[in-house]
Amino acid sequence: MQGTGTDTSELAHQLGVTRALVEAWLDKRSVPRPDLLVRVQEVLGVESETGRCSSVSPKRQDEPAETPVAWYHRPGHDDGGREFGNAAAFAFEADLEVLAREATQNSLDERDRSNDRPVRVRYTLHELTGDTLARFLTAIRWHDLHPHYEAAAAQDQKVGRVISAGLREMFERDRLVLLRIDDYNANGLTGDDYEDGRFAAVVRRQLESRKSDVAAGGSYGLGKATLWATSRLGLVLMNSTLSEPHEGHTQRRLIGRLDLPWREVDRRRFAGPAWLGRPDVEADNAEVVRSWWADEETVESLHLTRDGDDPGTSFLIVGAHDVASLAAAGQDQEGDVGDDEDSLERMHQRLVRALGRNFWASMTAGGDRGPLLEASVRTLRNGVEHLEEERVEPQVHQPARSRALQAFLSGTTVDRLTEAGQVALTTVPLKVPARDGLTDTAGEHRAVLLVTEATDADGRINQVTAMRGNRMTVKTSWVPGLPLGTNPFQAVLLAGLAAGDDAPFAAEAEEFLRSSEPPEHNKWGQTDELRMRYSPPAHRRIAVLTSETNKAVHELVAIPKEKRPSGTSKVSKRLKISGKPTGKVRGTVAPPKLDDLEAVIGPSGAWQITAEVKVPPGGELWRMSPVAKLEVRSGPRPVVKWAELVAVSNCELFDGILYFTSGGRRAVFRGVTDVSTHPVRAALTGLVVELQEIKGGVA
Template identity: 60%
Template sequence: METGEEFGPWLARQLKLAGKTQAELAEELGLTRAAVSAWITGRSTPRPTVMADIAASLGTDLGTVHTRTTDTQAGLPVTWYHRPGYRDGGRDLGNAAAFAFDADVQVLARETCQNSLDERLTENGRPVRVRYTLHELTGEALDAFREAILWNELFPHYSAVSELAGTQKVGRVVDAGVRDMYESGRLVLLRVDDYNASGLTGDDYGDGKFAAVVRRQLESLKSGHAAGGSYGLGKATLWATSALGLVLINSTLSVPHEGRTERRVIGRLELPWREVDGQPYAGPAWFGRPDPDSPGAEVARSWWADEETVARLHLTRESDEPGTSFLIVGAHDVASLEETASETDDEAADEEGEQDTRDIRRMHGRLVEALGRDFWAAMTGGGGRLPLLEVSVRALRNHGEVVVPETQVDPSVQQPSRTRALRAHFEGTTVDRLTEAGQVAARSIPLKLPLSGGAPGTLGTHQAVLLVTEASGDSDTPKNQVHSLRGNRMTVKRTGVPKLPVGTNPFQAVLLAGEAAGTSAPFAQEAEEFLRAAEPPEHDRWGQTEELTLRWSPSAYRRINKLTTEVNNAVRELVARPRRSGGEGGEVLRKALTVKTRPKAKAPSGPVVPTLDGLEATIGDQGEWLIAADVSIPRGDEIVPMVPVAQLDVRSGGRPRLEWAELEAVEGCEVEDGTLRFAPGARRARFRGATDVTSHPVRTALSRLVLELRAGKGE
């Protein structure tokens, strides 16, 4: 018979739950206390005939003692524990972390799906599967659920909070949620299940993922530098989305705790300070089994529930695959409520239940929209790579009545152009230039990483990957945007490209940075850490943050600004329409006009000398000149190699020459020992450079730069 926990630890916990000592059990069994102690320490196990006596003493069946996959039902029952008020009289009128986000299911989808991605089990290479289930309860189903969560014990606390509704924001939200449940006779549950994830591992109170989510605020124990979250705030969206401030949890662990993995259950309630029957309560409460090790056995801890209990709590998982189920009780969506309020009065006269069904249909649609918008890249595979994520959304009513069938979020439907671009990158079918419909152009974009601690200089250059393709498909809106992402492939930035040429064909672009550019890309891990530190709690942009300033420098964000500038320049170059030749035009114009053309000039037979055709220059973080230069090359059989020379402009005398710290080719040429050598037949070229600050005779901000191309050795 398959067994769970080791007999000794299991028996010790059952004695605590039953309130019995080892000596009392020994006396009931007619054995010595030393014999019971030997069982608990693992030095021996009881004989089969004694197992039956142990089961009788604990008030359970023999199978439970043999398998030890659940606790006995003897002893302390599952209940609610409300944290007592602070002894110094302090009051918390709500969880500040919850105010960082709106009560919006699209915000919830972004934060919870990001957390699931971060906790994906990578050893098997399979994606993490996330399912969102909207479940509306009415009538007997609602009554049964309220009984399962011990609603009668909670109601006095909700009543006390309702009295604060006139002066306190959280009180108003909770009061509205309770009134809506009673007036409408319905309750909406939103469950988020993930599979092939780590689960809430660790002790109830010690350092671990369980305690970080259930017991603590502002703690993030994400595994891996490519994780999306870093502030420990995302979990607050679960409680923020509940109008009742209540979330129930059922976790299947990837690493056993107390010898078990399945049906680790607990609930957490977030309410403001309140006073019930003259007793002050600080705020949060937990739904669980009283911990015998806590003073007075009052503090509630997680417990290993049976299948019947998780079914009554609407927490049944579809398999024993590791992961966690979060049940948001009284889910509400601000955006959906606003849409409902704007409907006409005659729609309010629909038959009973129609309005409620429309609400969860709307929430279903908003979830699908947000997941496809923010996680399309994580759901995309190709070239032998599996997706990182699979997501579905469904809506039910009461005992499994289907309101909206399960919808698998398809990135090729939500983001067809970008999905095509990312697959082309995975499959190695990108091109340098867009010349035909359906092509995907790729370009490397440098990100110069600073040294940590504010030290001058550059750690190294990470090469991000820019993908550009034409926009196609009705759902590809808005167009002409760049989606930027890193290791977990959640879209971080969505930005437009300014100063596009007139007549540019609609396009979509993707920037892969950090490990999204490939784990073998130079400085991929360092880029992950740098960009992660540049994200605010919402993880919706890269820019100046306190962490970026503390770990690098107050000017570190300029590296990101430079990256953005390079991306925009590259996009404009890739999407620019080629100039039409003089012979192109309408048939009517060709017939109406007589055009005299000059004989085609012959290409020079001797060497041709390239010339500068454009220059962009900025001052870098360390005071260096950063330049990007365009070169025009005449037609000819032989192109003279050229040396770029940087000098400082002066009023009189010779111009001081600056040395190059970096000089790199972009296109149409290559750099060899400081000399530009051009590709045969090239008509244009582009290169970049950074001057060596140690060769500057004066501060850069007080000088002007002159750039020349010189033939020969540059003398």
Template identity: 40%
Template structure:
């Protein structure tokens, strides 16, 4: 408090009329001032008697708030925007997925399900002008104009956002609230939830087994703002500075820019200037009126955090207008968190999700609470049966849910952590029959502790005429068995997830943490789950369903391809059979690629192929990168132009290829990689 008021202990002692030693005792908790001295202290510090009595920081008046921008580094370095934001596409799908997962991770221990509430506000007219005034838009806009360089991706987004605001004179806000969560606890600048979210980049700080491991999830919030602007209001589960309500702050994420003769690194913070750290803004303790003007009013008293995205939009272009954004959020939450919204006798639901929309304070679309059994009837029934302990080992009724297991072979960690148990984890595979109205039947859905959908894919090579189904693979701590093997599997699977947490693959984290072969065990685990589904759906010898239907229809469903003479289907183009490899010590992908070669060619025809590596990150199209080196291994040779000429008699060729790190749009650990094969326009003699 003394620092905030610019006073020393001696200054306070002189003002109150005591010795510096007495003040030192008060500051360090060795003594407590008498009531009359407490009032004198409050007067000297310019706070209320209640603030002084409870040793809490006073609430700040709106006229104390400022935007403070980080000065550019002295070495002349420049950043064209927040690096973390480039790991995600600026879509509402990604936003809802990342923000809700973070809320689940912050759920209070032994508390009710966290409520993840999404609220859209469209502002125009007086409502818009009042909000812009409250957020200090005049200063923000000046810096956005300076940073909106059309030669940069971020600059083009900023310019487009400003032009839209001026042309339509309306602004969309999206507030993401969570309740029954920890809130942004911790000190202003030290280690804690507040600093990790508001001040730091690429700092997850999460305990083992929780959702994220890259510290990238929060970047999706800033990426979903046309201006890179997010405000926060938090109710803390653990008080900080004697307070727990209305901890408010804001962060603006701009690229490097020059404004009024000064150079700025890009980031800026909205708050009270810190008396001890020059050119730094602290969060402030606000009041109900200020929170309301900033559209940060929390609708429940439970602890948690509200994050307001200013200029919210769907960068993918799939959702436009208030109604379209509302529908997109409902769809994304339903698709990704239906399992987390299911509760049973053995475990509660982890989250409740809702969406609402307003236009200038008037309800346009009422708050909708998503019902998992309505949006995913078969899958939700499967998880419900597991959580209630009502699964079966042999199905005798269509409404029953079959439970079996799939093994994940664990690998030892490089840090010397000993192997656990038998070295394998027994994941739970659930299979439920699907109704005829099921929109996407025959899928296998993967998930771990948070029960967020990691990936859902259609199972191939199924028996012809099989009954529609949905399968769910619960791995790691989602199995509820509490064994060391489950905990070890949780960590291994977590390390295998890319930044989007949308698959289990080989990652730099997996390679760096586990002994050789971890990636292969992950792939075998997924393949084993699919194969188990196929085996369970394959009818046994002599087995027939009671309700199989008319004999003629049954026979038609069992028919394969007609066994008559005819032309064979010819593979016209080279195709990739397999891609294996991992990240090397430089961050490059080192791959072994096997390519199938089309037949029915003349042996004299020289087939020249061009392998093209492609990075996949976020939810957009893959980005082509370059090779550093291509090394032929089997039945192929390198051409002068860097392509591969195939042996005319080969049915497949193999080569090794290493990507060029300088061509990577993001670091290798933040991406997946694939290889496209094209016919090269090169004559080889």
């Protein structure tokens, strides 16, 4: 600013705003708020009629008569207690996959059940820079927040360090990433600002679930904390369209919540959380704010405009980041994450994959039963589409599993698998124990087990994916002890209400399994709630369910001896497992060793093998390369290439290399040789398979 000796960078620093915001004022593309204008004049030491900001009147003619929106920061505790962060947020990592799982589960639980339509969830990544960022900071009253952020960032503890990194990202690089989660055909944040209801449970309280539906995925009230955990600035804004009126309104109910650690600003101590809202004139404390019914212009300035009038809520995570994505992007010598564009695209893809992996069943339809959920992801830059909206399709992410569920919903399952594409159905027992001593809650539930052949796009094969009423994947586990030669498959276990309305003791099984899930809802086992509501050994019923499920899978996928591929007995004498040393012994631990081999010659003339490997204990990661050689009468054994390699159990395959750990003492892989590399026909040779260690094979 000419004549004042203060440049835009220095002024921005003194005001606690970005340089882009100051430049926007100077170019008359935006105006400072009246109270901020006074601070500008104080810093510059000029009267209101001088300087380039003088064109802005401190009192706008179109300001509403009612009290303006403001930030309320909870005062520090009188007893001196201090909280340096929201403990609930530490229950989860700031990971986009965790966020997608928890937030989508909450939307699924809040689906409007008065109609048969699915809940529609859309994730929007939005990167703001330059003027767009400046306008957004003005809208959230950044100048009021900045002293609190500086005080929080100065503290040498975890939350303070996260906030400090978020501030550097925004100010030094003039960049802010928003992540918005919209749901439609949901209940919305209904209820009073302070009393019991959905609004208070999400905005005001911790560890309150408010989910009475027995089929709900959440039960701890922790999942909402992932919204704030994913924000480097601890800030989430909300716009809700209500399914039932409150104060005579249903649309554009706005509130903001900020989670910071205890701090001291201008000699005042603050407990932690803060809220953006309209001052509540009826509250005992005149500074307390409540939600307000905003106009369309305000909603747009906060990037919270919703599509249509369908009820639901939009959550805007300010300063979104993804630990896994940032780690993948790598860091330069100064510790800053590079390649922003790729990082933004990775975040987009991680959201898509997480939704496909965890909610494929909720998005699957069959017969006259529609999906429970529709989900999509899009990415914007300064309001312009950067990556087009991508709808998550269950058939793309989980083709075999979604085919199995679709067959169940359509009633097209079979008793045995005899043809490709079929889905076999059986039931397995779960003996539900009595709850709270009520004998009428005990009984035998019949969970539904579906089995179908696996396809290349399914990822890990020979697994059982288990779920209950809301059809979110709870756990996925290997099926142990499968005989060699078992055709690759995928299995789905539908328990509780997911097994169908007519399944015996479905509601009781649903509540029992829900009580057995930890906050992450990623397994069934012993929990405090299960121990309190059921008898202490009740968790053993789940172990029996797992055992019965694996037994049923074996019965469905086992190949009768009379139907096993012909030629096995003819070639068995021509199979050899190399006895040569294939890796260095480390201490007393030898590398993984081929223990059994089964092979047939396929119609194409290729060797088709199933190999079982004995994995040593010790916790080391071994990298081994399977090598196929033809046994000839004279000369060296010709090495043939693999046309296909598949890691079946207790191993992983990357770039033709098998990775083994001691987690499972036995591992299985399959392979098919490349006929084009055979110097002679397989029928005229024997086969030797070796497992050779790659240099540097132990990580």
